[in-house]
Amino acid sequence: MRSQLWRVWRSLALVMAVSAMVACSPIAPAAQEAAPDNPVQPELVVFAAASLTDAFQAIGETFAAEHDAVVTFNFAGSQQLAQQLSGGAPADVFASANARQMEAAVGTGRIDAGTIQTFAHNRLVVVTPADNPGEIATLADLARPGIKLVLADSAVPVGQYSLDFLAKAIAQGEMEEGYDEAVLANIVSYENNVRTVLAKVVLGEADAGIVYSSDVTGEERNRVQIIDIPDALNVVASYPVAPLQDSAHPELAAAFVDYLRSARGQATLAEYGFIPITTE
Structure with missing residues (x-):
């Protein structure tokens, strides 16, 4: 009987000792975890x-x-x-x-x-769909009745540059009086950016549009026809x-x-x- 009590007491003492050791052991804080190999890029x-x-x-x-x-x-x-x-x-x-x-x-x-x-x-160019359904060959053709023209809104830089081009064409006598009004009468939509202008022309939703020369490089150049605007009438965009x-x-x-x-x-x-x- 006495030996059984002794074994029980010894087991309890061992459990208590182990518990005390665990309680006293330091716990590594989360901040001490290993830093990631790749820091966050700015x-x-x-x-x-x-x-x-x-x-x-x-x-x-x-x-x-x-x-x-x-x-x-x-x-x-x-x-x-x-x-x-x-x-x-x-x-x-x-x-x-x-x-x-x-x-x-x-x-x-x-x-x-x-x-x-x-x-x-940058500078401006006139673009038509690849098959040129409006048969536009010159800048004068933009004023022909029935032509569907798309421009960027005047609040958009390329839209204001386009209006400046029309004004120069009249001021320098390159186009007949009323040319600018006839061109503006052919506008079927004003867009919020130059990429949308180009997209509508490529899709055939317009006969022509005015965009930047940088918009028709690479693959886009094969999807449209380009009509250059002479330097004397063009507008340099900065x-x-x-x-x-x-x-x-x-x-x-x-x-x-x-x-x-x-x-x-x-x-x-x-x-x-x-x-x-x-x-x-």
């Missing part, structure tokens, strides 16, 4: 005019690889992007297709006017860019702007039909 958010889509995607891929970052683009009409910035949308860089929308962004207080730099130029003052990654934003103006950035832009800037 994300650069770039607001860019729709006409920059192809060129910027190529530039973004190279820039992201070289800076170990993620580059996220928001492509839209410059006027839409300026409105989004005015509403507080987070962004690091704004690349516009004209000075007007960049000035609007400056007015929000989010961009310092002193940081704005031009990084590219593209400004600037970092946002409230950028989450100011150094990365500045580096992206510098890359656009670098020899490599200019070469890529030229490859996609943009006119390089002159060295300042």
Whole structure:
């Protein structure tokens, strides 16, 4: 009987000793867990005019690889992007297709006017569907009754540039009086960005449209016919860019702007039909 009590007592003592050791053992906090091998990459958010889509995607891929970052683009009409910035949308860089929308962004207080730099130029061309159903051969044909023309809205940079072209055609005597009014009477729709203008022409929803020359490079060139606008009547579009003052990654934003103006950035832009800037 006594030996049985002793065995019970010894078992209880062993259990109590083990419990005490466990209670006194330190517990590693979650913060001491092994750090991940790959830290989170910074994300650069770039607001860019729709006409920059192809060129910027190529530039973004190279820039992201070289800076170990993620580059996220928001492509839209410059006027839409300026409105989004005015509403507080987070962004690091704004690349516009004209000075007007960049000035609007400056007015929000989010961009310092002193940081704005031009990084590219562009010019206008007239495009028709590949089969050219309207039989448009010259600029004068745009005023022919019954022609279906599509333009970007005047609030969109390319839309305003298109109106400037029509005004120059009259002012310089290249077209008869009333040419601009006849052309405007043929417009069947106004679009929010240049890519939509091109898409409607490609799909045959219009006989012609006015877009940037950079919009009809590569495969798109085979899907339309192009009618050049002479230099005397054309409008040179200038593209400004600037970092946002409230950028989450100011150094990365500045580096992206510098890359656009670098020899490599200019070469890529030229490859996609943009006119390089002159060295300042």
